[in-house]
Amino acid sequence: MTSNVIKDEPLHCPGPESEDAGQSSACNTCNYQQFCSSNQSKNIEDPDIQLIKDNLSNIKNKVLVLSGKGGVGKSTFSTLLSFLLSSDPDMNIGLLDLDITGPSIPKMIGTMNDNNNAQLHSSNNGLIPHYIQDNFASISIQYLLPSVDQPIIWKSSKKEQIIKKFLKDTQWSDLDFLIIDTPPGTSDEHIFINKLLNKTKSITGAIIITTPQEVALNDVRKEINFCQKVNINILGLVENMSGFVCNNCNKSTDIFKPTTGGGKALCEEFNIPYWGKLPIDPRLGICCDQGESFIDTFPDSDATKSLIKMGDLLLDQCDY
Incomplete structure (x- = not known):
């Protein structure tokens, strides 16, 4: 009887973008060896890469919002950060929604x-993003659907096509920041973007983005290991839903208790910047x-006071 058990990827995977992807001894027992090997053997440059590079050349900063965990507030934080940055009338902001199946x-x-x-x-030049205000534009798969309840039932290749289209065809104009909201996990959309x-x-x-409890951490x-394997610089970590402050008595209550130290301990573990807590x-x-x-x-x-501090930490690390 043939086993249908899927082998876990080795913990010492070199990463899909590594020169050793699919080639190292660690890859011999991985289900994705053939995929990684074939990618390494393709020396033909994708012609869309130059189109994407040209189209994004007028965007100073492209910032991914990641987690690995669903329900921790990536989309909420992406929205809050975009509203915060666009509150400066001299700054132009774009918000790209890459959650294809749950926009x-x-x-x-x-x-x-x-x-x-x-x-x-x-237009003849490409997709026109939807403007919320003069200096804040967004794009999402939702804008291409015939109704608000229409589901997306796509395989990875179709998702990759729409992500590529958003990157090479959207006419963002000049942006100081493009905030890219991503779905949960460390798989297709993350690898492709x-x-x-x-x-x-x-x-x-x-x-x-994380929440305080260990199940999220x-x-x-x-996600942090994913970033390290594919060489994404981590600007900072935000502990979302961290404490509830009563508007009447100002008492703070930890609804999600940080049983293992929360986001701050995680940042110390991986030596990454800790941006602080965002309360409920x-x-x-x-x-x-x-x-x-x-x-x-x-x-x-x-919450707004915490967000302003986080926005300042972002600006300190970026060119704008």
Whole structure:
């Protein structure tokens, strides 16, 4: 009887972008050996790489928002950060939603409601992103769907096609920051976006999102290892949903307890920058559901104050 058990990738995998990918002894028992070997043997440069490089040349910083864990707030943080940066009228911001099967960015920024879905338009020069305000534009697969409830049932190759199209055909104009929201995990979309941006030498770095409890930190460790294997610079780690501050008594309660030290201990473990905690605020969820800027609506909240500090840490590491 033939076994259908899938072998785990060796922990000492050289990484899909390594010169040794598919070639080292560690690859002999890996299901992906043939894939990595074939990629290494292809010396023909993808003609779209130059198109992507040219199209992104007017974007100063491309920042990935990663986690490895679902439900920790990547899309929420991407939205908050984009609203924060665009609050400076002299800064131009783009927000790219790469969560192909679960695009939530349009809802959070107010371009989609229960009945209507903003549509993406095109010109002779490519796709025109949807503008939330004069200096803040976004693009998402949601804008190409006929209805808000339409599912995406695609294999990896189809996802790769749309990611490539977004990178080479979107007319972003001049941007100071392109914030790239990613889906959970360390697989198809992550490998592909990293491959394309690395070949154009244009990734500024990644922001890692976690929540305090160990069940989240365990997956985030995988994401950090992924970044190290594919040479993505980690700009900082954010501990989201970290404590709830009562608006009446100002008492802080740890709803998700950091049983192993939380995000700060994780940063010390991997020697990466710790950007701090982002507390739970129920009003934030309401703003996301209604497509409003939490930062503008509640400028004096603890969450907004934490976000401003994180934004400053990002700006300190970037050219803009």
